[in-house]
Amino acid sequence: MNLLQEVIRHIFGDESSDNVRLNSIGGGCINNTGWFEWKGERFFLKWNHNAKDLFEKEELGLKLLKEVNSLAVPEVLGRGKSIESDFLCLSYIPKGIETKRYWELLGHGLANLHQNTNESFGLFFDNHIGRLPQSNKPKSSWIEFFITRRLTPQIKIAERYLDKTTQKKFEILFNKLQNYFPDEPPALLHGDLWSGNIMSGKESSPYIFDPAVFFGHREAELAFTTLFGGFDKTFYASYQESFPLRPQFQERIDIYNLYPLLVHVNLFGSSYLMEVNRILQNFV
Incomplete structure (x- = not known):
């Protein structure tokens, strides 16, 4: 059989x-x-x-x-x-057309998703990002969660690619993170939101799939969407209309994206290290 x-x-x-x-x-x-x-x-x-x-x-x-x-x-x-x-x-989801309405519905829908909150950052089960393990053991602090559950595990996996100077820069960055992240409650995130994990269905209805869900900082999700070409500007305008972001979000995008970039280093190799080092150089 x-x-x-x-x-x-x-x-x-x-x-x-x-x-x-x-x-x-x-x-x-x-x-x-x-x-x-x-x-x-x-x-x-x-x-x-x-x-x-x-x-x-x-x-x-x-x-x-x-x-x-x-x-x-x-x-x-x-x-x-x-x-x-x-x-x-x-x-099976038949593929539809990515109209302006599709991007509007996706922006409003994601804003709605992010308004589902929790007492702590994390989740009641661990999962994966790609094929890599993703620990969701809860933390009350986003900074602590981001360091211990997101960046540090990926840095350990990527040790063969990271020289001592780069690892030291991460340590310096960790001590500076309290200066960057605005205080917000945990938000339910898709967790792996890029163009390959969204699509338009019938009548321009948005679908999301291949999740790596957890309760995290919603800005991390929005930052992730800017990688690999980003989403249509209508999406960002619609999200902002439904659930406005805090000032200077654009300045924080690169810090959030250190996580997916390290994931890509560990899944696909050292070609993503240049972008990781660029970000570290700008913030350390």
Whole structure:
């Protein structure tokens, strides 16, 4: 029995799947992705030969985002393990057009998401950023959380790329962070919000997926969106209209983005180090 047959048996309880075809979708950096049709409906499938608990934590993240109902997410249909791979089956979202309305709805929806708060920074479960572990053990202070749960673990993983001078600059930066971050309550974040994890569905409805959820500083999420080309200016205007950011946010963007940049160093190699060093040079 192949992967797709096992998926259909596990989710739909049906053995008659010999003629169903799995159509591969390119672009995934961590997992294999594809779609298939079953009884006239299309479904999205992710699979990985060594997913460990990646899909379990992704399912938890999607369900949490669905509960708060701020932005649409794919429906989780099932998760399991075949002889070949771990898999996660989701509803298939037909791709729509990225109109001005789409960016407006995305901005307002994200502002709504960020107004879901918590007593502390973190979450009741750990998860992943890409395939890397992401600790969400709670902290009452954003600065402490950012240092101990975000930057320090990635610095340790990246030790083979970071010379002593760079590591020392991080230590100096840590002692200066109290001068930069405005005091705000924890906000529920998608956690990995870039252009590859959003899309327009039917009637320009925005969808978000592949979450790395936690309660963090909302500015960190907005900063993340500026990486790799950024979002349409309508998105930022709509967010600002719904939930205005504190003054001088633009000056803090680079500090927040040290985390995703270190993640990219650890996932894809040293080509991202130049940007990390540039930021450190500007703030230390």
